Amino acid sequence: MSRLIQWLDHRKEVVGFEKWKDLADYSGLPLQSLRDVRARQTLNVLNRSERRVFAGALRVSLRKLEQLNDHDIDWIEDTHVFDPDVRGRALPWQEDDPAYWIPKETRPEDRGTPLLGRIKSSGTAEADEDWQAEWGRHLPARFGKGYDIYALEIEGVGQSIVFRNIPPWEFREGPAAVYCWNGWEARGWFGRVQLTPLKAVVVTSDGLRHELDPVNIVRIGKIIGRWPAEAATS
Numbered sequence: 498m499s500r501l502i503q504w505l506d507h508r509k510e511v512v513g514f515e516k517w518k519d520l521a522d523y524s525g526l527p528l529q530s531l532r533d534v535r536a537r538q539t540l541n542v543l544n545r546s547e548r549r550v551f552a553g554a555l556r557v558s559l560r561k562l563e564q565l566n567d568h569d570i571d572w573i574e575d576t577h578v579f580d581p582d583v584r585g586r587a588l589p590w591q592e593d594d595p596a597y598w599i600p601k602e603t604r605p606e607d608r609g610t611p612l613l614g615r616i617k618s619s620g621t622a623e624a625d626e627d628w629q630a631e632w633g634r635h636l637p638a639r640f641g642k643g644y645d646i647y648a649l650e651i652e653g654v655g656q657s658i659v660f661r662n663i664p665p666w667e668f669r670e671g672p673a674a675v676y677c678w679n680g681w682e683a684r685g686w687f688g689r690v691q692l693t694p695l696k697a698v699v700v701t702s703d704g705l706r707h708e709l710d711p712v713n714i715v716r717i718g719k720i721i722g723r724w725p726a727e728a729a730t731s
Contacts, residue, residue, distance in 0.1 A: 499538040501565055504572055508555050511575050513632045522655065523612075524554035524637055525725045540566040552579075553637050609635035610659055610724070613647045620701020622649055622674045622685030622718075636724045648724065649674065649687070656725065658687075660718030665711065667719075668692055674718030675699050677709055690717070 514520040517535070521528040526547055533542040540548055540562070552559040558579040564570045612634040614624040625633070636648050636657060645662040660674055673690045675697065676683065688701035697709040 500568075500571055501540070502535055502538050504565060505534070505555075508557070508573070508575075512554075512556050519634070520554060522650065523634055524550050526550060527655075550637060609637050610640050611647045612636055612650060612657060615650045615652045616658065616674075616687045617652050619703050620686050620688045620699070620705070622676070622687045624685070638724060640722045646721070647718075649718075656723060658720055659722040659724065661721050662716045663719050665692065665714045665717050668717040672720055675709065675714060676716050676718070677713040678715050679713050683715075687718075692717075 509517070509520050514523065517531050518528055521531050526543075530543060530547065531551075534540060540551070543551060548562065549559050552562045555562070556578050557573055558577075561570070561573050561577060561579070565573055611628070612625075613628055614622065616622055628634070636659070640646055640648075640659045646659065647662075648657040648659045650657045668690070670691045672688065674685060674687045675690055676685045678684075686699045686701055686707055688699045688707075691698045692711065692714075694711060697711045697714060699707040699709065701707065
């Protein structure tokens with residue numbers, strides 16, 4: 498096994514990915530592409546943009562990762578942490594600036610878009626109850642700042658939908674995530690929503706029609722984006 502693959506196996510655990518599939522889901526790269534990297538023991542199967550995304554998911558600079566791939570260096574230490582979106586870091590063409598390489602703590606809101614759960618085939622919007630800001634999964638792109646912006650992964654598809662929470666009175670009709678509290682449990686659905694003062698209806702992907710009491714709706718997740726971006730046009 499090459500040093501590159503040894504380092505990748507080690508690094509994915511350092512940054513919190515248990516499996517290669519988890520790394521693929523987070524980075525947005527196809528799992529098969531990462532399997533090709535392992536099989537051929539080189540990053541040359543990825544184009545430059547894919548390498549940049551891959552490096553970002555592993556929280557290393559693209560320059561360091563390519564040096565490891567080219568055998569110019571033997572290892573990248575765990576203390577090397579590179580977050581390209583952190584404010585105050587030198588720009589890429591200023592790589593001689595020592596500030597470019599200094600590891601900086603990244604605020605939770607700067608770590609991409611929180612991936613808080615999944616949308617099941619039944620249309621249920623299910624939260625990951627174990628998600629924590631410090632190590633929970635994030636999409637490798639920010640769609641905005643604040644705790645009201647989050648993503649849900651579409652189960653079995655490898656795509657995610659990004660939402661912004663809004664009060665129920667700001668929404669009337671369209672695709673959205675709806676969250677209700679009926680006094681003893683919280684429930685969430687994703688589908689085509691029609692909301693009136695007297696009745697709310699959600700038609701989920703399985704074709705079922707859910708009639709809800711608007712009084713029980715605590716928030717609406719309005720769609721603001723998708724990841725990968727191709728999901729919006731495919």
